[in-house]
Amino acid sequence: MALTWQPDPGSLQQIMHLLKESQSPDTKTQQELKPKLEALNQYPDFNNYLVYVFTKVKTEDEPTRAIAGLILKNNAKVYYASFPAEIKSFIKQEALQAIGDPSPLIRATAGTLISTIAMRGELASWPELLPSLCHFIDDPNYTVCEGAFSALHKICEDCYDQLDSDALDRPLNVLIPKFIQFFSHQSPSIRSLPLPSLPPNVLLDVFLCRSHAIACVNQFIITMPTALVANIVPFIEGLFAVAGDEDPEVRKNVCRALVMLLDVRATDLLSHMHPIIEYMLVRTQDANEAVSLEACEFWLTLADQAICKEALGPHLNQLIPILLNGMKYAEIDLILLKADAEEDQDVPDKDSDIRPRFHRARTHHQEGARPDGADGDDDRDSDEEDLTADSLSDWNLRKCSAAALDVLSNVFNEDLLPVLLPLLKQNLSSQDWLVKEAAILALGAVSEGCMNGMLAHLPQLVSFLISSLSDRKALVRSITCWTLSRYSHWIVSQPHDQFLKRLMSELLQRVLDSNKRVQEAACSAFATLEEEACTELVPYLAEILQVLMSAFSKYQAKNLLILYDAIGTLADSVGNHLNKAEFIQLLMPPLIGKWNELKDEDKDLFPLLECLSSVATALQSGFLPYCEPVFQRCVGLVAHTLHQTQVAIANPELCAPPDKEFMIVALDLLSGMAEGLGSNIEALVVRSNILTLLYQCMQDPMPEVRQSSFALLGDLTKACFQHVKPCVGEFMQVLGRN
Numbered sequence: 001m002a003l004t005w006q007p008d009p010g011s012l013q014q015i016m017h018l019l020k021e022s023q024s025p026d027t028k029t030q031q032e033l034k035p036k037l038e039a040l041n042q043y044p045d046f047n048n049y050l051v052y053v054f055t056k057v058k059t060e061d062e063p064t065r066a067i068a069g070l071i072l073k074n075n076a077k078v079y080y081a082s083f084p085a086e087i088k089s090f091i092k093q094e095a096l097q098a099i100g101d102p103s104p105l106i107r108a109t110a111g112t113l114i115s116t117i118a119m120r121g122e123l124a125s126w127p128e129l130l131p132s133l134c135h136f137i138d139d140p141n142y143t144v145c146e147g148a149f150s151a152l153h154k155i156c157e158d159c160y161d162q163l164d165s166d167a168l169d170r171p172l173n174v175l176i177p178k179f180i181q182f183f184s185h186q187s188p189s190i191r192s193l194p195l196p197s198l199p200p201n202v203l204l205d206v207f208l209c210r211s212h213a214i215a216c217v218n219q220f221i222i223t224m225p226t227a228l229v230a231n232i233v234p235f236i237e238g239l240f241a242v243a244g245d246e247d248p249e250v251r252k253n254v255c256r257a258l259v260m261l262l263d264v265r266a267t268d269l270l271s272h273m274h275p276i277i278e279y280m281l282v283r284t285q286d287a288n289e290a291v292s293l294e295a296c297e298f299w300l301t302l303a304d305q306a307i308c309k310e311a312l313g314p315h316l317n318q319l320i321p322i323l324l325n326g327m328k329y330a331e332i333d334l335i336l337l338k339a340d341a342e343e344d345q346d347v348p349d350k351d352s353d354i355r356p357r358f359h360r361a362r363t364h365h366q367e368g369a370r371p372d373g374a375d376g377d378d379d380r381d382s383d384e385e386d387l388t389a390d391s392l393s394d395w396n397l398r399k400c401s402a403a404a405l406d407v408l409s410n411v412f413n414e415d416l417l418p419v420l421l422p423l424l425k426q427n428l429s430s431q432d433w434l435v436k437e438a439a440i441l442a443l444g445a446v447s448e449g450c451m452n453g454m455l456a457h458l459p460q461l462v463s464f465l466i467s468s469l470s471d472r473k474a475l476v477r478s479i480t481c482w483t484l485s486r487y488s489h490w491i492v493s494q495p496h497d498q499f500l501k502r503l504m505s506e507l508l509q510r511v512l513d514s515n516k517r518v519q520e521a522a523c524s525a526f527a528t529l530e531e532e533a534c535t536e537l538v539p540y541l542a543e544i545l546q547v548l549m550s551a552f553s554k555y556q557a558k559n560l561l562i563l564y565d566a567i568g569t570l571a572d573s574v575g576n577h578l579n580k581a582e583f584i585q586l587l588m589p590p591l592i593g594k595w596n597e598l599k600d601e602d603k604d605l606f607p608l609l610e611c612l613s614s615v616a617t618a619l620q621s622g623f624l625p626y627c628e629p630v631f632q633r634c635v636g637l638v639a640h641t642l643h644q645t646q647v648a649i650a651n652p653e654l655c656a657p658p659d660k661e662f663m664i665v666a667l668d669l670l671s672g673m674a675e676g677l678g679s680n681i682e683a684l685v686v687r688s689n690i691l692t693l694l695y696q697c698m699q700d701p702m703p704e705v706r707q708s709s710f711a712l713l714g715d716l717t718k719a720c721f722q723h724v725k726p727c728v729g730e731f732m733q734v735l736g737r738n
Helices: 009-021 027-042 045-055 062-082 085-098 104-122 129-137 142-158 172-181 200-218 226-230 232-241 248-264 266-283 289-303 308-326 331-336 383-388 397-428 433-445 451-468 474-486 488-493 500-511 516-551 557-578 581-597 605-650 661-686 690-697 703-719 721-737
Strands: none
Touching: 009 027, 009 045, 009 062, 027 045, 027 062, 045 062, 045 085, 045 104, 062 085, 062 104, 085 104, 085 129, 104 129, 104 142, 129 142, 129 172, 142 200, 172 200, 172 226, 172 232, 200 248, 226 232, 232 248, 232 266, 248 266, 248 289, 266 289, 266 308, 289 308, 289 397, 308 397, 308 433, 397 433, 397 451, 433 451, 433 474, 451 474, 451 488, 451 500, 474 488, 474 500, 474 516, 488 500, 488 516, 500 516, 516 557, 516 581, 557 581, 557 605, 581 605, 605 661, 605 690, 661 690, 661 703, 661 721, 690 703, 690 721, 703 721
């Protein structure tokens, strides 16, 4: 068919026009074109036209050809099983021919298309694919070699289980030795030439082939198939042979391979551990951050191995300074963090500034929460923030270095300090604020693993840290908040006059800082301090509430979420000590103001409802003046969500299911009110249909809804059992099923 099919010129021009139009940056144009392109799928020849544009119309610009290839790939992903046999053959043949296209974009798209077809279970019915690709990687034309390797790399990623299948005679038995041969491969025609004398495009393809070869084998390290086990020695030797390659992508893949091998086959590396550690020390300082980040992962993985202390102990003098240096903000980090914007409290948050949040399950007793914020339940406890306190979303060298120091401190404990403390003493007094900031981060990172050894130094260090809360640099102030929170357990255990009063005063000033990042860090740190201090904060409640309520007028949308958490945590920590008229007058007006301001469909209600749940429980009878409108709104939210759910079930094509978190947080707030108000909630229950709604919620398929429903049932049973009693038989059946 490939030799006989030819496009109709008029139809070809129409399709190419649509493909060009689809590149428009205008969203409206794209939306209008999408159904037109989708409609063309009803014509079997449409995929032939896509193949033709992708592989034959080489006078066209690369983006148009690539879009044709990507649409073809998407069609194959969805409709491939229904393609006629002759179209399947045409696509396969032409895709293989495109492997050697001069354009890297077209070669990459061809590889993606081939891998997509292979994923449809086609490896068995495409017997020429793997032999053809293996033949192509031996081609003296490095463009063809690179294109074939790119396709093989994608196939190894997507079809690794098929490649080790008996049904296909285990292609890995051939592929893995072949890949290993290419680790230091150069074509015979250019092997005698020094690499710098090669044309830049050929030199790039040489590097890409080596990089692809290592990456292909890397796909199988975790599963460790028989073919790799049989070739493990030449694989490791091959990695050592290219460990110093001048191409960063090769070095990155070497580091990745060694990290994964350490994780799953550490015994194979034992005899080479000293030179591997020496190599990783160098690569962790690589000028290319992708390489240094991959190498830094080695220390995290090594920390999990029984051999860590023995193998790494002699190298701590070299490693610790490298990690401290890696913990400094990179230039790109400072740009992304707008580090020069010291006073930004009046700059409105963008939607992209606010991370997705997740509902925190309500608990009745939180005094046992870990002081290091590692229970993972709320926004301030994410591992990422816990180790770096900087809100950069991507895993980077700074975060990895801090994480490595953290886990190694739990391996070496106080044995780490003779190396670490002299460096920290020097860095904490540095005139370079980036060096000082990284040292403060390091103090926080080792707080858990080295605590016993740090005790003698903490009086001096904590005093220094409290002073650093007023540093001129916002990023120093913010990281200091986080580090002090890591030592809050020790601080609270000392006489209040020694540290706690001063820390609380300084931290509350930072809660009202003019920099949003400092506000966030301080508010989060104060919440951690609240969990640790609990009722020891009672003498200072007036001062604390005045500051937290003042923050309502300063905070933008993102930090309001942290503020709600701090207020809720305070209520959990001091309990009914909040139930005093002067405290209620401070606390409730701003919260009720936000309550009245937010609409029922506004997701900013979630953290406010969670906060009010804790407040209602703590205030007990003090919440009575506010209870009726809050109760009625919560019941309304539950009823509305249940109704939306029923409508969506009845009309799945017309109505999207509702966000059930509205119902979950409403149930939790009702539970908090029932616990706090006790029998005073009886009148509200009588005038509502909450028990009917509760019965429906208890049968919801979503576990989180049922969990909150059962909690409310328990609190209502304690508060007004006489109204629950008539429903006990029905409730018990549901409880039994759960």
